[in-house]
Amino acid sequence: MKIAAPKQILNYIGGEFCDPEKGQFMDNVNPATGEVYSQTPDSDEEDVQLAVDAAQKAFPAWSTATPEFRFKILNRIAELIETNLDDFALAETNDNGKPLWLSKKVDIPRASDNFRFFATGLMHFASESHSMQDKAINYTLRSPIGVVGCISPWNLPLYLFTWKIAPALAAGNCVVAKPSEVTPMTAYLLCEIAQQAGLPAGVLNIVHGGGPRCGSAIVAHPGIKAISFTGSTRAGKDIAATAAPMFKKLSLELGGKNPNIIFADCDWEKMMRTTLQSSFANQGQICLCGSRILVEESIYEKFKSEFVEKVRALHPGDPLEPTSKQGAIVSKLHFDKVLGCIALAREEGGTILLGGKAVEPEGRCANGYFIEPTIIEGLGPDSRTNMEEIFGPVVTLQSFKTEEEALRLANASDYGLAATIWTENVTRAHRVAAMVHSGIIWVNCWLLRDLRTPFGGFKNSGVGREGGWEALRFFTEPKNVCIEL
The missing domain is CATH 3.40.309.10 (Aldehyde Dehydrogenase; Chain A, domain 2)
Structure with missing residues (x-):
C-alpha cells in the first residue's frame, strides 16, 4: 500500500486520523518555492488530552507485551520505511528544502535504522544483579515509564523524530509526539506506516501544532511522565522550567557551536x-x-x-x-x-x-x-x-x-x-x-x-544522553529488589 503526502495533514490519535478539536490549521510552506503546499493542524491542550487518554488506554497491553511482539511490529515499520523510501524522501525535501539526494541517502535510511536498531536492542536489553556474598542478592527490574512526550525539530525531521519514538516504544511506553510544525509531513506519513505495520491503537499518537500551545501542553500535562526534546537552548530552558518542578524525567538535546x-x-x-x-x-x-x-x-x-x-x-x-x-x-x-x-x-x-x-x-x-x-x-x-x-x-x-x-x-x-x-x-x-x-x-x-554510543552534550548543549542503552534506560524506571539469602 503506497503512501502519499496529503493537502491537509491530520492528527493521529488512538489509531485514527482526526481534525484538531478547534478545527484550526496552519500553512505548510515549501521553502524551495516559498509556496503553501499543504495545511497542518494547529492543535492545543484539548488535542493533547485526547492523545494522552488514548495512550493511557493502550499502555497496559503494550507495556506487558512480549519483546518478540514489539520487535516484530517495530521491525516491520523499519521495513515499510525502506519500501517507501522515495515517497518519504520527496516529502522530506519538499518540507525541509534539503537536496533530494540527501534525503534519500541520509535522512530516510537513518529513520529506518532507528526503528530496526531499537527493535533489535530491546531483545538484548538486560538488567543487573549484585551479590552480597552469602547475605543477599540484589537485582534490578526495569519497567516502562508510562506515557512519554517526544518533541523533535525541523532540521532532520524524520531522522530525529524516530530517534526518540523508536526507543520509547521499544521499552514499552506509549507516546504522545509532536514534530516541528515547520516540517510535519514525514511524521504524518509515519502514522500511515504505523497503521500498516499493525501498531496497536493509542501506542503512538502524533499531535501537530506550534510550540506555545501544543508543545507546551505536552510538557505541562501531568499524565506525561517524561519529556525527550531536541531543539533550541532557549526552548530547552522553558521546558526544564515547567517539567523539572513536576519531577518528570528530562532528556534535552539542544544547540551546538x-x-x-x-x-x-x-x-x-x-x-x-x-x-x-x-x-x-x-x-x-x-x-x-x-x-x-x-x-x-x-x-x-x-x-x-x-x-x-x-x-x-x-x-x-x-x-x-x-x-x-x-x-x-x-x-x-x-x-x-x-x-x-x-x-x-x-x-x-x-x-x-x-x-x-x-x-x-x-x-x-x-x-x-x-x-x-x-x-x-x-x-x-x-x-x-x-x-x-x-x-x-x-x-x-x-x-x-x-x-x-x-x-x-x-x-x-x-x-x-x-x-x-x-x-x-x-x-x-x-x-x-x-x-x-x-x-x-x-x-x-x-x-x-x-x-x-551515547549521544549528547555538555554545558548549554543539553541534559542527558540518547542512543544505545542510554535511550532504553531513559525510557524505563529502575527498581531494586533485595532478597536476603
Whole structure:
C-alpha cells in the first residue's frame, strides 16, 4: 500500500486520523518555492488530552507485551520505511528544502535504522544483579515509564523524530509526539506506516501544532511522565522550567557551536573534503556541524585559500535537481535570522571572505529561501558570531599557534555538543579529545555514527544522553529488589 503526502495533514490519535478539536490549521510552506503546499493542524491542550487518554488506554497491553511482539511490529515499520523510501524522501525535501539526494541517502535510511536498531536492542536489553556474598542478592527490574512526550525539530525531521519514538516504544511506553510544525509531513506519513505495520491503537499518537500551545501542553500535562526534546537552548530552558518542578524525567538535546580543530600534520585531502561536508551539510542546519574552524597558524593561509575556492563551487539550487549541492533554508523566519547573523558579523568587524548574501534562483525556485555558503574571518572567540548558534550555512575561521591556544578557543563557547580534531599524531588526538568540553569527539572524521554510543552534550548543549542503552534506560524506571539469602 503506497503512501502519499496529503493537502491537509491530520492528527493521529488512538489509531485514527482526526481534525484538531478547534478545527484550526496552519500553512505548510515549501521553502524551495516559498509556496503553501499543504495545511497542518494547529492543535492545543484539548488535542493533547485526547492523545494522552488514548495512550493511557493502550499502555497496559503494550507495556506487558512480549519483546518478540514489539520487535516484530517495530521491525516491520523499519521495513515499510525502506519500501517507501522515495515517497518519504520527496516529502522530506519538499518540507525541509534539503537536496533530494540527501534525503534519500541520509535522512530516510537513518529513520529506518532507528526503528530496526531499537527493535533489535530491546531483545538484548538486560538488567543487573549484585551479590552480597552469602547475605543477599540484589537485582534490578526495569519497567516502562508510562506515557512519554517526544518533541523533535525541523532540521532532520524524520531522522530525529524516530530517534526518540523508536526507543520509547521499544521499552514499552506509549507516546504522545509532536514534530516541528515547520516540517510535519514525514511524521504524518509515519502514522500511515504505523497503521500498516499493525501498531496497536493509542501506542503512538502524533499531535501537530506550534510550540506555545501544543508543545507546551505536552510538557505541562501531568499524565506525561517524561519529556525527550531536541531543539533550541532557549526552548530547552522553558521546558526544564515547567517539567523539572513536576519531577518528570528530562532528556534535552539542544544547540551546538562546534569547533573543528585542524593541526598542521592532518591528512590534508581528507580533512578538506570532510570539512566542506561538516560545515555546510544540510545548509549548515545540523546541530553537529563544525561552525567554528580553528586552523594551526602555519597552514592557515593555505587552508583559507583552498577552502574558499572549494566552497565557491557549492552552488545553492533546486533541491530536486541531483546536481544541487545546497538546498533551501527551512523557512522564511530562519532565512531572515541567518541573514541577520551575517549582518551582525559585519557589524562586529568580521570580513566576509565568501557568500553572505541571499540567492535568487530562476524558475521554480525563484521565490525560495536560499543563502550563499558563507565564510567569515577576523572575529575573536568572544564575539557574538562565535558564541551564538547561527544554524545555517555560515562558518568562521580562527587561527592558533599552540595546542593550548587551540583548546582555549575550542572551549570558549557556552555550548559543548561536538568537536572534530584533525591530526595524524595519535597521542595528540587522545590528549586533545580528553580536554575538549564536548560530548561527542570525532578524530579525522565527522558524523561517523555508531547507534550504540551515547549521544549528547555538555554545558548549554543539553541534559542527558540518547542512543544505545542510554535511550532504553531513559525510557524505563529502575527498581531494586533485595532478597536476603
